[in-house]
Amino acid sequence: MLLTFQNIYNLAQDKDAFARAKKHAHTRKWRDLQSNGKLTWGESKSSGASFYKTVFDNTHPEKAVFHCSCPSRKRPCKHSIALALLLLEQSGAFKIIEGTSEWVKELIAKKNAPPPTLEEAAEIERKRAEHRLKTREKRLQQMATGLQELDLWLADILQQGLARAEEQGDDFWENLSARMVDAKLGGIGKRVLNLQNLRGTVNWHEKMLAELGEIHLLSKGFQNLEKLPPQLQEELLNVAGINYKREDLIDRELVEDTWLIIGQTEHTVDEKLYERRTYLYGENIDRVGLLLDFAFQTEPYKEEWQVGHIFKAGMIFYPSSYPLRMFAKEAHRVDEFINWQGYYDLSSFATAYAEAIGDNPWLARFPAFLMQVTPVSTDGKLLLTDTNQQTIPARLQEDFGWKLLAISGGHPISVFGEWNGEQLLIMSAMVEDRFVHFTLPPLKRKEPVWRRF
Secondary structure, three states: OOOOHHHHHHHOOOHHHHHHHHHOOOHHHEEEEEEOOOEEEEEEEOOOOOEEEEEEEOOOOOOOEEEEOOOOOOOOOHHHHHHHHHHHHOHHHOEEOOOOOHHHHHHHHHHHOOOOOHHHHHHHHHHHHHHHHHHHHHHHHHHHHHHHHHHHHHHHHHHHOHHHHHHOOHHHHHHHHHHHHHOOOHHHHHHHHHHHHHOOOOOHHHHHHHHHHHHHHHHHHHHOHHHOOHHHHHHHHHHHOOOOOHHHHOOOOOEEEEEEEEEEEEEEOOOOEEEEEEEEEEOOOOEEEEEEEEEEOOOOOOOOOOOOOEEEEEEEEOOOOOOOEEEEEEEEEOOOOOOOOOEOOHHHHHHHHHHHHHHOOOOOOEEEEEEEEEEEEEOOEEEEEOOOOOEEEEEEOOOOHHHHHHHHOOOOEEEEEEEOOOOEEEEEEEEOOEEEEOOOOOOOOOOOOOOOO
């Protein structure tokens, strides 16, 4: 294939994919860039400590052939396109050699290998299952040890009183959080760390007591793990910090539907990790699913989801007592219209929320459509009122509140948002068949700091 900018651009599935690849087409993101005239290869830095190995085979006159060790389902992936861009624009960065690196031969052989027979596939899966079981047992032992320390810490706080907890320095919370992370209890570690932020807020003692109760419930649930229903066991382990990998779920039931992206919000988990929650409504299954994505430092998210877009997609839900999180096995955008449905009064919404909490006591956010509610502002607070004059508190990101009141004009509208048990974070609204979303621009990433060594 003739290597031109346009030909490389055409390899990308869309302009966003090409933009992400172009950001990766810098020599500082690669090592061991080499070529033998037929094959070109290099190793690209991943978001962790490892490197992805990428090979570009340009010996085929009509098409470019790429091989990459990254887990992306898109082919060619961003690393492949970035490598082609580097070869086009910075060919001098490649070391010309006569032979071929051993890992290049192994990667090509692996990608070109025939699919395993049924017997071979069964044996591979058996070994994987055996490895997963050993890893899981080892982690459960670490978690049990960490939870013993957590119970002592909780008892100590309650004996000394919340007033004493308010006086504690940041180290008091950060040290325990770090020990929970070491015990493979990352989910609990984050919750412990967030406790320090409650101090000094309105009704902080009530909030802290409620959160301590939630953490205690997690600990007791883990101690009685084997007595819980299987789906609730999975939910508990997920909240505690054990997460499934997509490749472990790829053979689960595929839910094919037409999906409308109805809301999105983003926040920082810490100074380096960004989390994005994207909600989709399935027209035929008449329910909401969540796409949860993470990005490290300046790295972009692996997939782009824009509020208001409609997709035909096959989704796989993660195991849960209240299935919500999912991922797309395959998706393509369509130009259609979806009729969304929700709760027509706040009583039915409250009933549905109570049932969801009954299924999953650790459900932190409940996504919900509220139909025919009127937004009103009372004493500077935003409320939603249904046709029965029942109300719930609500909020919007930044200063979108005035916009919601304006598009409503005092009349009932339909809204979608996250309910956290106290208020509804509104993300979008439907006004006379017009979709309006209240999504802030992506969070600004911190620029890398270069230091002289």
